[in-house]
Amino acid sequence: MRRRIISLCAGVLAALLCASTVSAAPVDDQFRTWLANDLWPEARAKGISKKTFDAAFAGVKPNLKLPDLVMPGQKPKTPKTQHQAEFGxxxxxxxxxxxxxxxxxxxxxxxxxxxxxxxxxxxxxxxxxxxxxxxxxxxxxxxxxxPYDAFEVLGTKAFMATRKDMFRKEVLAALAMVERGAVSRGAMKSSWAGALxxxxxxxxxxxxxxxxxxxxxxxxxxxxxxxxxxxxxxxxxxHGWQKGRDWGFEVVVPDDVSCALEGPDIGRPISQWAAMGIRRVSGKPFPAHEARAGGFLLMPAGRNGPAFIVTPNFYVLKDYNMSDLYALFIGHAADRIAYGDKGFAGRWGPVDKLYRSDIAGLQRALENRGYDVGGADGLPGFKTRRSIGHWQAKNGRAATCFPDAGLVRALK
Structure with missing residues (x-):
């Protein structure tokens, strides 16, 4: 067996593969050093006892199978795929x-x-x-x-995730939960993202x-x-829920209303959206109390899917998961729980299958042309969608406000 391992490592490529297989031990050592010299001093300063700290990380090693990790000494890269369904x-x-x-x-x-x-x-x-x-x-x-140990997940991500600062805050909060007796160490089971x-x-x-x-x-x-x-x-x-307001309404957006008007920073009274020809798919007028209040255009698939006029409560729902699709799912499911099963009137059209890295490249290209895409993270949020719409209109194309393979090629 030893002879076979040595022979596999003979070539340059095989040597690199073998190096990656033995890198776990140094990472484990670095993790324990980080716990002792970096995380523990801050935890102690925040009132965490040594007993709680040691119990939390007893036997814990970095879980290198978790997504969005950056190996020590390496630079973060935009992943090709995204593990969360919200980004599909x-x-x-x-x-x-x-x-x-x-x-x-x-x-x-x-x-x-x-x-x-x-x-x-x-x-x-x-x-x-x-x-x-x-x-x-x-x-x-x-x-x-x-199925996951929360301290394994949060510790790993605080040590080597792309968002280390965020998870450092969370692992310290998890220690505080155990320290205060809110939950036992054994009950700290989480999702792969550290949620409880x-x-x-x-x-x-x-x-x-x-x-x-x-x-x-x-x-x-x-x-x-x-x-x-x-x-x-x-x-x-x-997070700002407004009592008495809805989350939003599915609507029909006329062709002469730009999909690039989308976003929580382009609000106007819902009555003004209606005056532009935007109407509810139900045929009913917007409720009077909503018509007087502010609303926002939402087109999560651009012209390739249903459209909505949403209220500030939609963005409160979005705070729960930071995804337009998540917030829309919750609002839609809540309506169906309250009023009975009825799907969207608009259809979700086909979209090109793109890697997250493709979209990140598209975003960087738009940034280089002066557009605000909200960051080149590979996720087509509202700033990216409306930037696409503005670029398409400026370049004589039909504005769809959604990434596609042709757009990726055109902007390379």
Missing amino acids: APGAYFAEKTVGGVTAGGRARAATHARTLAAVEQRFGVPGPVVLAIWGRESGFGAARM GQPQFLPSSFLEHAVDMDGDGRADIWNSVPDTLGSIANYLVH
Whole structure:
């Protein structure tokens, strides 16, 4: 066996492959040094005991299978693919099996937890269907398994992720949770992204937003449905939820209204959008109280999918996951829980399959031409979509406001 390993490493390429297989041990050593000399001093300064710290990281090694990691000594690269569903083809995110599961489960639980949901809405002003939709999407109403050790995930990402500073904050918050007795070390199981419990809170969100809704003296987002529902609503309130307003409305956008008018920084009274010819797909007028208030154009697939006029509450929902598609899923599922099953009127058209690195290259090309794409991260957010629309119109093309293979080639 030893002779075979040596022979495999004979060539230059094989030598590089072998070097990568033995790099785990040095990384483990660097991780332990980082824990002792870097993270521990800050944790101690924040009131974390040595006992808690040592218990949290006993036997923990970096998990090199997690996404978005940067090996020590290397520079970050834009990944070709994206692990989160929120960053895939827009239409695929709304597969009926997924949406239907959340809406059917939400309706069933609306009756089971009617008193709790009423109490949550009275206390926080967030409608029950919205809370149910988030609960269902995040953890399958508490049924989803959390297979990862939270300190392994958060420690690895704080040590070597592309967003180390963010995860450093989160691993320190996780230590604070255990130190304060909010949860035992053994119960700290998470998703691959380090999210906890039925609402899938990051540790800092638990510390800031978790509430005791069942009156037992502790906020338990792992086992208590009332605490889970109340904590979700509290999160939304803390992020600016406006009581009495909807999240948004599916609309028809006339061809002479530019898709490049999209974005939360281009708001106007909803009555003005209506005056431009934008109308609800239902044929009903916008509610009077909404028409007087501000709204924003949302076209998450550009001209290749449904369009919406959304309220500030949409962007509160987006804060939960930082994805337009996620916020739209929650709003749409909440409507179906409240009013019955009815899909989007607009169809999600086909989009070209592009690597995340392709979109990042497109974004850099647009930046070089003076457009604000919101950063070359490979994710087609609203600034990228409207920059595409502006470039297309300027160059005599039909504005679609969405990346495609031809656009990638044209902007190289």
